[in-house]
Amino acid sequence: MNETYRVELAGDAAVIVRIARQEVPWFIDEAYLMTEARAVGVPTAEVLGLEHLDHDGELLSFSVQQFLPGRSLDELAGDLSAADLERAVQDAGEILARVHSVVPDDQRGIRHELRLPEEREVTRVAGIVSERLNPAAAAVVERGADYLREEITTRAAPPTTLVHGDFCPKNLLIHNGTVAGIIDWEFAGRTSPAYDFAQWELDADEVLQDRLDLVRRGYARIADPESAEAGWTAAYAIDWALEKLGWRNPATPAQFRRCVDVIARYTASATTLGTEPG
Template identity: 30%
Template sequence: MEALLEAVMRRAGVPGFVSGLQRLSGGANMESWLFACGTERFVLRRAPSPEWIAARPLNMAGEAEVIRRAHTAGVAAPEVIAELTAEDSLGIGFIMRCLPGTADPESALSSPPELANDLAQAMARIHTLDTATLSFLPRLDSAEGVEALACQFAETGGDRPLIALGLAWLRANLPPPAKPVVVHGDFRIGNLMVHEGRLSGVIDWELAHLGDGHEDLAYGCMTVWRFGRLDKQGFGLTNIKTLAKAYQAAGGEPFNPARFRFWLVYRTVWWALGCLSMGQSWRTGTDRSLERVVVARRCAEQELDLLLLLESEAPETERARPLPPGPPEPHAATGEPTATEILTAVSEWLAATVKGKLEGRERWELAVAQNALGIVRRELTARANPADRALANDLLTGRQTLTTPGLLAGLRARALSTLSADMPKYPALAAARTLWEHP
């Protein structure tokens, strides 16, 4: 692979030997490879497979072009220096100069308050890019987007009541059409490079499109992208009012709370369905990585967040209703080891014997494998079935709503059980337990 990269770099006018090639961990979709050439560092970004990229609204040539235009317009975006061709034998993708700093969430979330202003300014600058020169970008209309989500929901089984609740709310709360701007589409902690406490770059532009700028504002404020900072809804760095004020001061449009709430719910439903689609990618062989099946179980995180977002619209009597009784505690095991115990033994062996021998992405993949074993272990003992097609249909059609006696309490119990098995370390889970089990 190094020799192939050296040929591409020579074509880009950067001769030298390639060294230090390593695949970066993380990234739900694309592959990212860090390497050095001469005295500089670069990143190869490529699609996991031709089938995967063929299903995306924006191809990699389009992603490279929007990054170029953003970089030229003064957005803190990487510099694209080469696009791969079939003759390069490296797949589909492009090469960028490596930005200084790190995308590690902990680094961003421990930064000084100025970082929140940097993010607001970067968003505002992206939203003022010339849409005429980026007309090749896909366009997202709110009404069409909701119906596309409904179709995706049906394709994934149409049987998750909490997602159906979110879809019904979106249909009932469509905002007026907005003047389209360039939307990054994945603007959040984890896709923002931070160097010495300040923003050094915006990466991962694969979801860029034309749409409502409030979508970017809302997406980065989702609970999942605040990495445990539950008290700071503005990207885990500040509050919404301060973030919106900084965004407007930087040239962004006036903040509209109703529009913001719509997109917050929309992107929560979108990511719930996106998680489920990861499992389908694995089933079809489009991407057979272990990460896909594990990320699919993160749907439960978004279902909990949806309920926390929407339950305020239920009557007070329903919000005060106690949870229904849970399943009985399992008896202590005796005799031969249970399947749960065998899985525990395998996980402990991996940690004691294998972990110390791995580093980089392989060590990260081991953590994913141990997470997968934990999901199966907990499912065997205490996971309610999150699927209920009849209830989902009732919620979509309005036959049941948050005013239905007992519905909210049942949905709360379902969300707690599913998430406790699938992703028990999700920060919002403990907060929800406190709120719902001890009102």
């Protein structure tokens, strides 16, 4: 979505420069929410400066941020020992609990609301899934939509807090064996904490996608994960899965299959779902 550069300065210093091309000034809410999170102990970069310039009739927004050392957990997952990997994911869970302890200004950031599935869109997505996988997978999509409609129309809306908005291993920096930073706050905003748990399930790679238990274990050092999720993780996971399955620019085959599998599990499918075209 943005251009991102590591800029080397004199004296072996470096900063990160991000450039957005949006119709309105960008990165302002992101900078505010990063500051709020850092105040409660979340390791995130300091925003050193924001600038918005007109360039040949196009608005460019610049965010200059502190450079945080490390490599993403996504890259390192296959190289770490089992013990080190578990420790890193649990530490990430503790950081997530700190993120969720923030109640930001209601006007800041994105509000991630569950969307009531529209029949036309569900039909379109089910058709895509049937073509790419099989009719059984398409039936799973329809069950997921029914489940989501039931949750939205029969339950009171969950309490909201700050959420990171893209909580997954690729946005966790590991340095010297510890979580040195959580990056990419562009989608941060307000919703149920369950949103971030659902993001992990759908967006973590194969090594970590089924280790949400480790995230919850670390979370429990600060707060009760079950109380935070309040039974909403399934709804947010299905909502995100349905969106990804309908992307005009398709998700990768692995992501596509993962979305269907997660919906199947949360809708208690009794049928073993094939993942090859049938």
